[in-house]
Amino acid sequence: MPAHGFDYEIAPSGEVVITHHGRRATTLRGERAAEFLAEVEDDPQGVMARWTGNYKRGNERTARQHPRNQGR
Template sequence: MSAPTGFSYRQRGDGTVVIIHRGKAAATLRGARAAKFLGEITAGDEQLVMARWTGAYKFGNERQARQHPRNQGR
């Protein structure tokens, strides 16, 4: 499993945090959620934290999908 990439974030003057994925806004956090996000972003891997907050991360079913007959390339 590779680490997520392509995430960045911007903190606005009003305290709102916008998480950007590949140039597009993926999530907007306000108030307590923004504060919690900023606390987590300083404590861990930024890319992984942003992927988790936006929901853009692997869900665990990739192996099953790869083994499905439709994805075997026949």
């Protein structure tokens, strides 16, 4: 399994299917699929996270400290 859970497959039709922990996260077609394939070689996990919208936004610590998440 990939380090961060992302993987991708290229379908015979040219579509790119990105999965996260084995579940389909998104499907890219046409020009977007070509752009993704050109970019994915540098940092595959980071690129797939960005393309699926599943990446850290910098607010995780703030949310963890919110009173409703304190278990009280």
